[in-house]
Amino acid sequence: MRWLVIKAVNLLIVLVAVTFIVAAMTSGPMAQIQINQYKQALQQQVKNQLGLTPQERMEWVNERLQTYIESQGLNKPWYILSLKYTIDLLKFTDLNSTTLTSMYWHQGSRKVLYIIGERIPFSILLFTTSSILTLLFALPLALYAARSPGGRVDNTVITWSVFGVSMPWWWLAMVFIYLFAYKWHIFAGPGAQTDWTNIVDVLRRMALPVITVTILSIGDSAFRMRNILLDTFNEDFVTVARAKGVPEHDVLMKHVLRAAAPPIVTIVLFSLVLSVVNGAIITELVFNWFGMGRLYWDAIESNDVPVLVELTYITTLLYLLTRFALDILYTYLDPRVKRA
Amino acid sequence: MSLINIGFPDSNVSIIRVWFYIVKLKIWYTQVFCSGSLAGGMVFALPLLEIKGLKTYFYTLRGIVKAVDNVSLTLEKGETLGIVGESGCGKSTLAWSIIGLVPPPGKIVSGSIMIDGMDITRMSEGEIREKIRWKKVSMIFQGAMNALNPVYKIREQVAEPMLLAGYSEEKAFKRVDELLNSVGLTPAIADRYPHELSGGMKQRVVIAMALTLEPDIVIADEPTTALDVVVQSQILNLLKELQRKKKRSIIIISHDLGAVTELAEKIAVMYAGKIVEFGTAEQIFNNPLHPYTQALIRAIPRLTGPVTKLEYIPGAPPDLRFPPPGCRFAPRCNRVMDICHKEEPPLKELEKGHYAACHLYD
Amino acid sequence: MPNLKHWKESFSTNSRIIWMSFSGKTGIILLILFLVMAGYVVAFYYPTITTEYAQGVTALWPYKYPVNAPPCWSVSNKFNQRIDIRYGDLNKTGIEKTLITVQGLFGPIKIEGYKTEYFYKFKYKSNAFPSDVLVSTAVRVGENVSFIKLYYTLDRPDGSRITFYDSTLQTGKITALYGAIERKGNNISVLPLGLTYISQSNRIYSFLMRSLQKLYANTSIIVNPIIDNELLFAKVVNGSKGETLVPLKGDYTINITAVFLPEKGVSPTSNRGSVNLTSFEWKFMPNCYGLFGTDNQARPIGLGLLLGVPFAFVIGFTVTFVSTFVGAIYGTLAGFWKDIRGEALMRVADIVNSLPFLPILIVLSYIFRQSITLMVLAGLMILLFWAGPVIVIRSAALQISEQLYVEAARASGAGASRIIFRHIFPQVLPYTIAIAVLSIPGIIVTEAGLALLGFGDPTAPTWGKMLQNAYNSQAILNGWWWTYLFPGLALVVFSATFLLLGRAIEPIVAPKLQK
Ligand SMILES: Nc1ncnc2c1ncn2[C@@H]1O[C@H](COP(=O)(O)OP(=O)(O)OP(=O)(O)O)[C@@H](O)[C@H]1O
């Protein structure tokens, strides 16, 4: 179990460092927003203080604001501020949005965690579905390609991967929306009426995004797997297995695939997760999908810095956790990694 | 979108190891070559292994590599044959040809390989697998470090051919223990993974694995390279024992003439894809005829006798894509004559059972 | 030790091998093509046209090109007629006497006044509608004109009449009946505007609306609220799909008639006492444009594709080469120092590599959004991407530094920098180049993504910005597929070029590390 603890500590260090980077980037605007929010609240309160002249009201507000700023340490230099926000983020301290509100979870709430929280399931639904589909298609393709390098399947995989890497997902999304939603009316487009609490509705909306993302990520995943498999095919132990009289099918399934499993998990799944995290944001925007990626856009459009910051933090957290899980899976797959 | 992930893994300490997996880059030793031709066959009984006019070429992008060019050999039951030659002269390719596993882009172009009366160059892949591999011929591969699959336990790997041959699991596992014992390992290591063994232990495991189905021929391709001297001699002794007790035919491949003479009764010297000299171990060692063999012997460090300066063979072996015309050793030969550059010397019997391909003996 | 001859030799054989593979050949050909295009743009279009294009100077581009015109190969029914009526083409009657009916105190009275008339007759022959009709019309009414009424009409072949204007005008100034007034010093010119999407505040809107509504009164055609220029030249036919519009072919007459009365004692022919048409143009725009069409700001997509090339090079090359170079040096150091320093370097690189870069990049761009230029964007990307190659380079450097001659150099007391730059770095370099080339596609795609989110250099017409413009103008919904299809394709081909090149280079440089 020691190895697990070491890995977890490692994760924690990276997480804290990454959070600090996020916090440091945004500490200035965040402090300003916090001050403004408190000031607005005070200005509401001061209306109840009867019998004050406008001058006195202003002083009343400013006094309280000043103590608030000092108590919260908002006038400190940036690194102290960043530290404060790092801790806030790590502790999931309640942040309030400036404009956005939640739609389903505590409807109308300004709490950033609700706003983001209600979106997470939708992103996870969309991108785990397409990741699973990607693997289901990519693995057989890669096997076929690696068995006869230079063959037709292999060339298809290579070409496909070229497009998968050099094509922005969201661009293909635009093309697909035009073709499948507006021209041929096969799938629901981004403008379709969707009740996000209705699972049937959501599934109907999901078809096009899932198809787009899957098509593009298959190429890259299959190509990487093919490379790993090809290298494994060239390993001596594969020749030995053949010499031992193992039938070709067993060579493939028992020796090659099993031996290639650890690198496939790390390289292919890692890159799939990474590309999902990065590709999701704009793809969701183009598909108008009610997920975290779309929320980035909403936050930018409405200048909602608290949402943007917390969102970045949560995206990073999810990303790191997935990588952590894959890392653990890897240690189980590869006996060479010491688990003692 | 993934920038940092193009072509290499993401950051993680454990993954650095995996990196070596992915960019597993094959190293080709393309430096030293030899030449050879016909080595005599026995007239009487049907030999266990008879190779005639074998040509195995690699069709690479940069040209055709004639790794084995017109090689003929015979091997009798219970006999030990040594094949020596500089690195890259086609020894391993010859071995792969015998077991029908020439790696692409290599191909057996012509010639025949008869094993127990079956010509494997005419057999289908499935037939070779069922009748030849591991049942008639097994092989100890060069570089045993990589001959074991890292994700399976030793027991599973050694037992695999037996399970395929229809042994019960119980019987197979029992035999694994026996075999490990016989190569000087404790059966306890059967439950370990390859990376938990030392190089010498792995090499013994590989030898044990080669003996599982008691094949007639065991090909040992440089079984001792990359091992330290003590382990080397242990392994060689092991092979000697194998040969004496079990009466197996062994083909031992090495670039070390000294090691081979200890073990082998017959020796074939290869240069640039051809056999240049063939004879019994005494003949080769005491009366080397071919200048290349002579040079090889001079290059062996001696423990007894007068201390002479160690020699090495000047120059580099030819590029096997464009071998020189005439004798392939001519550019490096210290007794080269005019004719050597023009005519290829045929392999001739100069003593009883002693063949050499050199114009000196015309 | 690699020496010059060795390098030269390996360069020539390596380039031959790259050329031999299919991907290498395609990559090289495409790269040369793109380089030529970039050079052309820099020589002839930079910086004026590129900036204008990026900013979409709305007054200028529509005058030259149609708006939202699809590529010509995709249009089967082309508007293939050239109709461009200039001021000089108009027929002018001169100033004639006429009777004006004025609303008097006790009913209408007739006064003797003057009339001046401009007209032009043209034949509409095409089977298709123009994408737009660019119109500029401006009239100057003298200061001493006491009464003015202007009629601006179009007579159609079916006898109906469309009225653009039927009212009085302010005296003593130039009034643009249609078009955008542009003042340059004392010069006033009227630039033509399209007859599509006429805003409600426009002078002719209500007149045009009224006559069009009358014209299509008994049909299912809805005129409100967007006036489309098609309606001017259309007739309704009853087809299988219900009522549709087809062009009404035949003779059309544009007529501008001013009826006016100068003040007493002012001559109707004098400048102060008369009404003059000062500028006039009717230009029918084709309903398709070139190979690639035009966007909603009348910018030709094809030109945009060309203009985007050098910017793609700039962003791609700056980011990759700076970040890979930094990463290579960093990785080499990390591999060279086998103590706590190397460990620390790796930790830092590890953390940077753990950042999901697009979210962070979005936050960074958001912070710097006021001052984003191509170079700022490049800087931000370098900040995130430099750590990418560190791990690979480090393991390569580790291998190399364990080799005998490096150990020997170390033993003979060579300094760290000497060992790194003489022994390790030259060997890592080829591989670094492969990594750099392979990471260009990611950069290009990322830049486009940021542009789509609105973080683009306002003066750089990148393909990403074209896509953003398409997305923002709802091109998908409107069916303007060419506005996003072609920039995206350009992006794909450009990135693919480097991917192919990188893949051709990789196997050649990679084994070098192992030897
Ligand atoms: N897969 C391959 N593709 C192309 N050429 C190959 C391949 N395998 C071997 N060769 C070439 O065939 C020739 C003989 O190789 P082989 O491995 O048989 O040599 P060897 O005598 O076993 O050398 P060593 O002592 O280093 O093992 C070499 O020149 C090598 O370059």
Ligand code: SF4
């Ligand atoms: S003497 Fe001539 S034929 Fe004999 S080995 Fe030397 S070169 Fe070859």
Ligand SMILES: [Mg+2]
């Ligand atoms: Mg060999």
